[in-house]
Amino acid sequence: xxxxxxxxxxxxxxxxxxxxxxxxxxxxxxxxxxxxxxxxxxxxxxxxxxxxxxxxxxxxxxxxxxxxxxxxxxxxxxxxxxxxxxxxxxxxxxxxxxxxxxxxxxxxxxxxxxxxxxxxxxxxxxxxxxxxxxxxxxxxxxxxxxxxxxxxxxxxxxxxxxxxxxxxxxxxxxxxxxxxxxxxxxxxxxxxxxxxxxxxxxxxxxxxxxxxxxxxxxxxxxxxxxxxxxxxxxxxxxxxxxxxxxxxxxxxxxxxxxxxxxxxxxxxxxxxxxxxxxxxxxxxxxxxxxxxxx
DNA sequence: ATCATCG
DNA sequence: CGATGATAGCGCTCA
DNA sequence: TGAGCG
Ligand SMILES: [Mn+2]
Ligand SMILES: [Mn+2]
Numbered sequence: 001x002x003x004x005x006x007x008x009x010x011x012x013x014x015x016x017x018x019x020x021x022x023x024x025x026x027x028x029x030x031x032x033x034x035x036x037x038x039x040x041x042x043x044x045x046x047x048x049x050x051x052x053x054x055x056x057x058x059x060x061x062x063x064x065x066x067x068x069x070x071x072x073x074x075x076x077x078x079x080x081x082x083x084x085x086x087x088x089x090x091x092x093x094x095x096x097x098x099x100x101x102x103x104x105x106x107x108x109x110x111x112x113x114x115x116x117x118x119x120x121x122x123x124x125x126x127x128x129x130x131x132x133x134x135x136x137x138x139x140x141x142x143x144x145x146x147x148x149x150x151x152x153x154x155x156x157x158x159x160x161x162x163x164x165x166x167x168x169x170x171x172x173x174x175x176x177x178x179x180x181x182x183x184x185x186x187x188x189x190x191x192x193x194x195x196x197x198x199x200x201x202x203x204x205x206x207x208x209x210x211x212x213x214x215x216x217x218x219x220x221x222x223x224x225x226x227x228x229x230x231x232x233x234x235x236x237x238x239x240x241x242x243x244x245x246x247x248x249x250x251x252x253x254x255x256x257x258x259x260x261x262x263x264x265x266x267x268x269x270x271x272x273x274x275x276x277x278x279x280x281x282x283x284x285x286x287x288x289x290x291x292x293x294x
Numbered sequence: 295a296t297c298a299t300c301g
Numbered sequence: 302c303g304a305t306g307a308t309a310g311c312g313c314t315c316a
Numbered sequence: 317t318g319a320g321c322g
Contacts, residue, residue, distance in 0.1 A: 055295045
């Protein structure tokens with residue numbers, strides 16, 4: 001049976017009940033990824049994938065997985081890349097079809113973290129991304145900073161979209177033509193981040209060390225690197241309430257909370273509105289010349 | 295979750 | 302046998 | 317070279 005995947009432990013609780021919302025089982029996770037495949041797969045296709053697995057649910061032990069295990073079915077597509085520091089080859093999963101999504105869910109791969117570049121141009125990310133990390137708790141503050149980042153990008157001729165990270169953060173995403181390597185895009189993002197920190201240093205920091213952040217929202221540009229990654233749009237998160245990273249139009253941002261978007265609520269939203277991420281996404285852009293100067 | 299290895 | 306360990310000791314920046 | 321970070 002080359003097609004079939006034996007699913008196991010479908011009733012195992014992966015997220016305990018949280019507030020009003022009931023527990024979410026492994027079976028619920030599998031149902032979610034299957035139903036969401038049409039919107040999930042475009043975000044994963046042809047991108048090296050890192051997953052975070054929770055074989056005993058989000059309350060249990062977890063581990064990152066980059067290298068595809070030997071016991072993976074032979075039809076799982078992979079790309080072999082060299083890990084510089086570890087000095088070894090790593091076979092990354094390419095999650096290009098529903099079957100692979102299903103297999104990953106059965107492997108308890110709850111979080112899906114694809115690269116920002118695709119296999120046919122691995123060194124060139126197709127977005128400039130800001131990962132906004134709040135100090136603790138404060139989604140409200142993150143929203144305000146996200147709106148500032150949007151203004152800053154717009155002042156520099158770049159359109160962007162936002163999604164909840166699923167945790168307390170926000171990802172601001174400016175799609176790019178694949179003309180620039182990671183280093184160039186990261187340097188540009190750092191330059192923009194420094195500018196925002198100069199203008200709004202009370203609310204925003206680019207400080208690497210936690211101690212220096214002092215309750216401010218951290219503008220993390222460190223995701224712009226080969227081998228780095230963040231949770232993809234529509235990816236479940238291993239957080240209380242089974243939240244999902246979800247696109248939010250700018251005008252709605254201050255009226256939502258991350259737990260509006262969960263494994264329980266999102267399929268219905270997608271049935272009603274379709275792939276909001278795709279629909280909100282501007283066309284791939286060039287970086288403005290004045291930002292590129294070394 | 296699954297396998298390799300160790301007692 | 303069952304128990305134990307491994308699965309990113311990554312990639313990057315700053316000190 | 318290593319600590320700290322995500
Ligand atoms: Mn984040
Ligand atoms: Mn971050």
